[in-house]
Amino acid sequence: MHRHLPAPTVPDLGLETERSVDLCVWTNEEGSRFQPAMMGSGVACGILPLEQALAASDADGVRVADELVRHGYDREPAPDVGLADCYLELHIEQGPILENTGKTIGVVTGGQGIRWYEIALHGEETHAGPVPMALRKDPVPLLARMIDLVHAIGGRDPQARCTIGQVRTHPGSINVVPGRIEMTVDLRHPDEAELDAMHDALMRGCRDLASTHPSIGLDVQLRWHSPVVRFDPSLAKLVRSSAERMGIAAHEMVSGAGHDAFHLARRVPSVMIFVPCRDGVSHNPREYASPEHVAAGANVLLSVVLERAMSRG
Amino acid sequence: MHRHLPAPTVPDLGLETERSVDLCVWTNEEGSRFQPAMMGSGVACGILPLEQALAASDADGVRVADELVRHGYDREPAPDVGLADCYLELHIEQGPILENTGKTIGVVTGGQGIRWYEIALHGEETHAGPVPMALRKDPVPLLARMIDLVHAIGGRDPQARCTIGQVRTHPGSINVVPGRIEMTVDLRHPDEAELDAMHDALMRGCRDLASTHPSIGLDVQLRWHSPVVRFDPSLAKLVRSSAERMGIAAHEMVSGAGHDAFHLARRVPSVMIFVPCRDGVSHNPREYASPEHVAAGANVLLSVVLERAMSRG
Incomplete structure (x- = not known):
């Protein structure tokens, strides 16, 4: 309008x-083939540089720029969003x-608002048989505490969302105590201050768990965030x-x-x-x-x- | 002798x-290329049928029988183990x-003695954003309870060994609540009666957890065992x-x-x-x-x- x-x-x-x-039909809202998602609206709103969007390529190396030409979608400039009511x-x-x-x-x-974390638990890879439980540096028990921590944060208020989408043990053999576990955490809340509080609770909880599990290395990285x-x-x-x-x-x-x-x-x-x-x-x-x-x-x-x-x- | x-x-x-x-040098003790492990001794002791050992093939489809011929190791019959002192x-x-x-x-x-279990937790795959925690069928909290269960069994006596070597969430995306988790458990004990008790504790614990987590399917399979x-x-x-x-x-x-x-x-x-x-x-x-x-x-x-x-x- x-x-x-x-x-x-x-x-x-x-x-x-x-x-x-x-009527707007934005290019590449899903981001399934070309990242990032919400690409057309990102460019139109000046949030995503046009050059970055055009240079994005799919798994086969095909670029957005070439696909736009091939489909005849390269002929008009983006609408001036700022003019809209x-x-x-x-x-x-x-x-x-x-x-x-x-x-x-x-x-x-x-x-x-969304915050994405990648977390690694570093223990020591050992054979499942010869090494007594007390002498292992098994990161799996700490994984349980991490799950409890994240889900406690998710339970603090009905608008909070906490998801552990990815857990993977390495090397991932039935008879090997994992040397490393990688996991992800996705925190969401509609209030930025609450999301800050969730972030703080996660960081504080990780620090506490690291101190009570001194034989396991705990590495937490905030990888991406999207504001409320x-x-x-x-x-x-x-x-x-x-x-x-x-x-x-x-x-x-x-x-x-x-x-x-x-x-x-x-x-x-x-x-x-x-x-x-x-x-x-x-x-x-x-x-x-x-x-x-x-x-x-x-x-x-x-x-x-x-x-x-x-x-x- | x-x-x-x-x-x-x-x-x-x-x-x-x-x-x-x-002096015995047994064929294929490790089992890294051809399964099962301890192949030569298994055949010599009448535990593994010779035909099964000869038919075992590696990742490239090469058979044990052909490799034995190629190396010149097919010429002598297995020693008669029963004659040994x-x-x-x-x-x-x-x-x-x-x-x-x-x-x-x-x-x-x-x-x-060793027992290997494959365990699956079946929840419901959902988007990490729109679905409130209370309405999810997220199997991850049950994973934490399973870890606690298995490690409690491992702590019952110093000779017990309990290992969760493999945990994998599916589909394994940072922003998707897992629809399924697969995990393995390796239980070991030098006393068969104690190993039976560990098995019973695992089964009883799983039944209890299934009843307290009715929205999550819990499937436990004993896949392999090796006696004390x-x-x-x-x-x-x-x-x-x-x-x-x-x-x-x-x-x-x-x-x-x-x-x-x-x-x-x-x-x-x-x-x-x-x-x-x-x-x-x-x-x-x-x-x-x-x-x-x-x-x-x-x-x-x-x-x-x-x-x-x-x-x-």
Whole structure:
């Protein structure tokens, strides 16, 4: 919805809007083939340098730049995001909250901050038979304490998310005490101060565990972080009031996954609308949203679009 | 040392023994290229069928049968183990017990029984962001309880050995709650009744954990077992008295690793003699035994060999 472009007619509704309405299809939101994810919106918002995006290559060495040429997508410059009045994005929730609360519309007030950690436990590789338990430097018991630590942090408040997605023992033989364990931790929270507190709890816990397990080396690295995103409160209010006006049950929530709207929110007032997906499953052949929920989401989106596009603001 | 073969002269010592002394070099003790390990002794003792050993093939599909022909080792039948008076084997300890106790000779009274388990924890793969902790079916906390269970079993008595050598989360992504965890458990004890009790404790513990974690599937499979080995007490006594006579400090112990002597012990009176290895390290370029310790082991072995070979029994 650009401020300074001529307002087009919306033929189906017979309405003339005060602002133009642009539909965005961002390049490479998923990041499955080319990293980073949310690539097009990152470039458009000035967060990801264009040169870096064009130089990204897939597992076969094919570059984004060449694929854009091959598909004919290299001919137009990125839209000037700064001209927009606002940005709206409709998405399935990718989680079970709407389904569990029996609500149809998620009023997304922001996105969780994310911190990724790589942790290594260094012990001593030994034969499972000859070495008595008391003489081993086995990192496995410390792995149990690390799991308890991380999940205790995840239990401190219902909005916290803590995930140990990867655990791998080395060399990984049935009859060898592992010399090394690698694990990952993913911490998320919609409040940056709370996320800071979770980070501090993790670091403090690791220091305590290192001192009570002196024979095991404990190495913790923060590898990546994505700050908390706050969507525009007046847009969120508009999503809620639009849903209410249509008699659709709405629920305020934050997004756990990343979306293009996270980039856009740093440049223009933005908001997201969620609809339920069955069992909270996504990125999976089982992913499903009912036609009724999709229609409800589209109607709330249209209502918010029209409200903003009709106003001179 | 065959009972019915003519006794040879041992030229270096100027001794004539009552029994012949045979030196055995068993084919494929390690099992690194061809499985199972302890192949030659297994066949000679009638524990492993010859056809199965000959048909074993390596990662490139090369068969033991063809390699034996290629090396010229197919020309003689296996020795008749049943004719032997006794079997003696000298080895580095592959563990730290002798080093830690300051003893030079290990009088090996037997070998640990071994049981191998493959365990799977089945949860539900979900995105690390959108799904609240309370709604997840995350198998990772149960992994911590499994580790505690196994290591508690390992702590019940100093002769018990419990090893979790392999842990792997699936799909193993930093931002995905694992849908499945695979882990292995290796239980060892020199007393079969104690090993039974450890097995029972593992099974009972798993049943209890399954009932307190109803959202996670717990699948435990006993994959392999090797029974406790008891070496011949009179041979062990002879090892000890030989060491004492030479003023070499000896220590009674069991073998944690497998050896050809485990097969032989099922057919003829057998015993093993251990010498220390530095830091208990083996199967590693750091493996080292001092010339003094190797000489002490060889002298005790020679003393026991002569004692048995000189007697008419």
